[in-house]
Amino acid sequence: MTKQQALQTLLDKIEADQALNLAGALVHWDAATTGVPEKSLPKRSAATGWLYGEQFRRFISPDTLEAIETLESVSGELTEYERIMVREYGREYRKLKAVPPDEYEAFCSLTAESENVWETAREKCDFNMMQPYYEKIIDYQRRLCDWYGYEKHPYDALLDDYEKGATVEMLDSFFDALRQKIVPLLKKITEHGNQPKEITGLFDISKQRELAPWLADFTGFDRKRGKIGEVEHPFCTTITRNDVRITTKYHEDSLLSSIYSVIHECGHAIYEQNMDENKDVYGIADDASMGVHESQSRLYENIIGRSLAFAEVLLPKLHQKFDYFKNWDADMLYRAVNIAKPSLIRIEADELTYSLHVMVRYELEKDLITGKIKVADLPRLWDDKYEEFIGLRPSNLAEGVLQDVHWSGGLVGYFPSYAIGTAYGAQMINTIKKSIDIDAAVRKEDLSPVTSWLKDNIHTHGKVYSPDELLRRSTGEPFNPMYYANYLEEKFTGLYL
Numbered sequence: 436m437t438k439q440q441a442l443q444t445l446l447d448k449i450e451a452d453q454a455l456n457l458a459g460a461l462v463h464w465d466a467a468t469t470g471v472p473e474k475s476l477p478k479r480s481a482a483t484g485w486l487y488g489e490q491f492r493r494f495i496s497p498d499t500l501e502a503i504e505t506l507e508s509v510s511g512e513l514t515e516y517e518r519i520m521v522r523e524y525g526r527e528y529r530k531l532k533a534v535p536p537d538e539y540e541a542f543c544s545l546t547a548e549s550e551n552v553w554e555t556a557r558e559k560c561d562f563n564m565m566q567p568y569y570e571k572i573i574d575y576q577r578r579l580c581d582w583y584g585y586e587k588h589p590y591d592a593l594l595d596d597y598e599k600g601a602t603v604e605m606l607d608s609f610f611d612a613l614r615q616k617i618v619p620l621l622k623k624i625t626e627h628g629n630q631p632k633e634i635t636g637l638f639d640i641s642k643q644r645e646l647a648p649w650l651a652d653f654t655g656f657d658r659k660r661g662k663i664g665e666v667e668h669p670f671c672t673t674i675t676r677n678d679v680r681i682t683t684k685y686h687e688d689s690l691l692s693s694i695y696s697v698i699h700e701c702g703h704a705i706y707e708q709n710m711d712e713n714k715d716v717y718g719i720a721d722d723a724s725m726g727v728h729e730s731q732s733r734l735y736e737n738i739i740g741r742s743l744a745f746a747e748v749l750l751p752k753l754h755q756k757f758d759y760f761k762n763w764d765a766d767m768l769y770r771a772v773n774i775a776k777p778s779l780i781r782i783e784a785d786e787l788t789y790s791l792h793v794m795v796r797y798e799l800e801k802d803l804i805t806g807k808i809k810v811a812d813l814p815r816l817w818d819d820k821y822e823e824f825i826g827l828r829p830s831n832l833a834e835g836v837l838q839d840v841h842w843s844g845g846l847v848g849y850f851p852s853y854a855i856g857t858a859y860g861a862q863m864i865n866t867i868k869k870s871i872d873i874d875a876a877v878r879k880e881d882l883s884p885v886t887s888w889l890k891d892n893i894h895t896h897g898k899v900y901s902p903d904e905l906l907r908r909s910t911g912e913p914f915n916p917m918y919y920a921n922y923l924e925e926k927f928t929g930l931y932l
C-alpha cells in the first residue's frame with residue numbers, strides 16, 4: 436500500500452464511519468423524542484444493531500491496520516492532522532484488536548441481556564438476580580485489563596478507555612483531597628448549617644418551556660445550528676457539527692430540574708458546536724475525553740449556573756412567569772439552587788456531595804478488579820461506604836447498589852470521569868478568572884468572553900491533545916484537584932456557615 440492509498444483508505448473509512456454515526460444518532464433521536472410504534476421496535480433494533488456492527492466490521496478489517504502501519508512508517512511526511520488521525524486510529528485499532536472476537540461478541544450479548552435483567556432486579560430489589568451477571572462482567576473486565584496491558588495497576592487499563600491517561604495513582608490522590616475537604620464540611624453543614632428555603636409547589640410546564648430558549652441563548656448554544664427536544668432522560672447528541680441537539684424533561688413539581696438540565700446539556704452542545712470543522716474529515720473533531728466533555732457541562736451548570744450573579748439574572752425571568760417568586764430576592768434563590776445535603780441517589784445529588792457518590796463506586800470497582808472483594812459482598816460494602824462517606828445507609832437495594840445501570844451495561848472505569856471532569860472545569864475557571872470578570876459577564880447576560888476562551892483553549896482542539904496536555908496548555912499546570920476542592924469549600928462555607 437502506498438502512502439496515498441493508505442491515506443485514502445483511512446479517510447474513506449472515516450467518511451463511512453461518520454455516515455453510519457449520523458444515521459444511528461438520527462434513529463436514536465427519533466425514538467427518544469417522538470416515541471415509536473411498539474410493533475416497529477424489533478425491526479428498528481435489528482437495523483441499528485446492523486449499523487453499529489457494520490461500523491465495527493469496517494473499522495477492524497485488515498486494510499485498516501495496513502493503512503495505519505504504512506502511515507506510521509512515513510509519519511515525518513504527514514501533515515499535523517494526518518499524524519493525529521493515525522495516532523488516534525492506531526490506538527483505537529490496537530485496543531479493539533487485543534480482544535478475542537468471540538469473547539467480545541459473547542460480552543455484547545451478555546450485557547444486552549444483563550441490562551434488561553437489571554431493570555427487573557432493581558424493581559424487585561433482588562441482588563441474587565444480578566449477581567451471576569455482575570460476576571461474568573467483572574471476570575471479563577479483569578481479562579480485558581490483561582488484553583489491553585497496563586504498567587502499574589490493572590484498573591488503569593479500564594480507566595484509559597474513558598479518560599486517556601487517568602491512573603489509580605492519580606485518582607487516589609484526587610479522591611483523597613476531596614474526601615478530606617468534603618466529608619467534614621458536609622457534616623458541619625448538616626449539623627449546624629444555616630438551612631436555605633427550598634423551592635416547592637407546582638410550576639406550569641408551558642411557562643417552564645418558554646425559559647429553555649433563553650437559557651440556551653444565555654449559555655451561548657447556537658440554536659440555529661441545533662435544537663431543543665423533550666425526552667424522559669435528557670442527553671445531547673451530535674448529528675453534524677452544525678446540527679447539535681439537546682433535550683430536557685419538564686417536571687411540574689421541580690422547576691430547577693429542567694433549568695439545570697438545559698444548562699448542563701448546553702455545556703456539552705457548545706463543546707460540540709465549537710470544534711474545528713477542518714478536523715472533521717480526519718475524524719479528530721471529537722471530544723478529548725469523557726471527562727473533558729463533562730467538564731464543560733458542569734462548568735456551565737454549577738460554577739456559572741449556580742452562582743449568585745446568575746441568580747440575579749434568573750430571578751427577573753422567574754418573576755415574569757411565576758407569582759411564587761414575588762417575595763424572593765436573588766440571595767434566597769442563590770441559596771435555594773445550592774441546597775447541599777446527604778442523599779443516597781447519585782443522579783439526584785447536589786454539587787457538594789456528587790463526588791462522594793462517585794468515590795464509592797471508584798473504590799468498589801478498583802477492589803473488584805484486583806480481586807480484593809467479591810461481587811457477592813457488594814451490597815454490604817456499598818452500604819458501608821455510603822455510611823462512611825455520606826453518613827446515610829440505604830434502606831433497600833434500589834437506593835443502594837442496584838441504582839445505576841452502568842455495571843449491568845458492562846461499563847467499569849466510567850464513573851470516575853464524572854468527578855474528574857468537574858474538577859477539570861474548576862481548574863479552567865480558575866485560569867479564566869485571571870483575565871475575565873465572569874460574574875460581570877453573567878450579569879450582562881453575555882458569556883461570550885468565557886465561551887471564546889473555552890473555544891480557543893479547549894473546544895477547537897478536538898482530539899489533538901490528551902486531557903492532561905489540554906490542561907497544561909490552557910491553565911499552565913497539570914491536573915490539580917485542589918482548585919475543585921478549594922472552590923467547593925469556599926462556596927459552601929460561605930453559603931452555610
Ligand code: ZN
Nearest residue numbers: 699703729732
Ligand atoms: Zn453530562
